[in-house]
Amino acid sequence: MRNFFKFTERSTSYKQETLAGLTTFLSVAYILIVNPLILSQAGMDSGAVFTATALTAIIGTLLIGFLANYPIAIAPSMGLNSFFTFSVCIGMGIQWEVALAGVFIAGIIFMLLSLMKIREKIINIIPLDLKYAIASGIGFFITFIGLKNGGIITSNPDTFVSIGNLTSPTTLLAILGLVLTIVMLIRGVSGGIFYGIIITTIIGMIFGLINVPSTIVGSIPSMEPTFGVVFSHLDEIFTPDVLAVIFTFLIVAFFDTAGALIALTSQAGIMKDNSIPKIGRALLADSTAGAVGAILGTSTPATSVESSAGIAVGGRTGFTSVIIAACFMIALFFSPILSVITVEVTAPALIIVGTFMVMGISKVNWNKLEIAIPSFLTIIMMPLTSSVAIGLAFGFILYPLCLVVQKRYKEIHPIMYVLCLLFILYFAFIV
Known part of the structure; x- marks a missing residue:
């Protein structure tokens, strides 16, 4: 296993990779709760979407771990699930079954582009300066999300954004978590981001800011309402509106993934001389997850920028992805305890990770x-x-x-x- 994942070459260990995998999972676990909430507003069954979300993440993450040896998670994209629900289904009035068929077609096109190495070629010809800019931009973006999730900044009609209510208990929890994480990192504590998430969660439960789950084990919801529905609606995609939707999925997912892979491989030290080894395999894993996810019953997955949290802890190989996938598998049976991983708890990790990504x-x-x-x-x-x-x-x-x-x-x-x-x-x- 050590030889397969090249532990020695990338200066890592089982402990380091496991800690990285756990950190990334905790940073991205919210998708298991949020994705069903968003897609259910399009008329989809939330229980089926929960199971589809977890399985898609497991399949995509294992593929990118084993095929490309990247310490990265693949999971349904927050931006694309919102586009799917609010723009396509609600805004354009397209039935979710037809929209999901569009997602499936986009995934198949992605797979073909990946097999033909067209996506790989595009990523490799991007100038080096732009690659550093992309990584830095994603770093600012991640920090912005973390500050917003923690309530440290908020929307303002006059100034667009402004300082949040710093006396709010949940915001204070996020600030406390941020301070604890900064102290541990500066003191050189290995896994400081992971420990920050765990300590912040415990403090939140002690002070009643995070609900302690009444049960731990839950049953796995059936995927029957969503599984395979795309195949009976493929004949309905040949309309101008749906074809435009497919094109939008292609453009946004293509470059979201390209940007994330450039940023994450640069952070992990995988990108060398303006080239990313095995990028074609990573893109194939991502596109395959897209097609599989549509069949299971979820919107387009993508390379998760939250993977940067695990990379910051020390994730360097695909074994990190194996740990992430294992956590998603366990989460299928322990869904009630996912409620303790709130956005305020993970906000400090995102804020800090942005710092690492902007260094380039x-x-x-x-x-x-x-x-x-x-x-x-x-x-x-x-x-x-x-x-x-x-x-x-x-x-x-x-x-x-x-x-x-x-x-x-x-x-x-x-x-x-x-x-x-x-x-x-x-x-x-x-x-």
């Missing part, structure tokens, strides 16, 4: 304006729009434009021009 910002060539402008807008647009894909779009449009103005168009890979045009069309007709 210094590697962007800020002395050259033609590099600085697209890199900066790539970074800033991710937290401001809550979308990795839109941040990437700004970078992919402006980077070639800036170099063309300098008559350096020969330095740009032809695929970058194609992506530039696609994102312009994306803004013109979809966003």
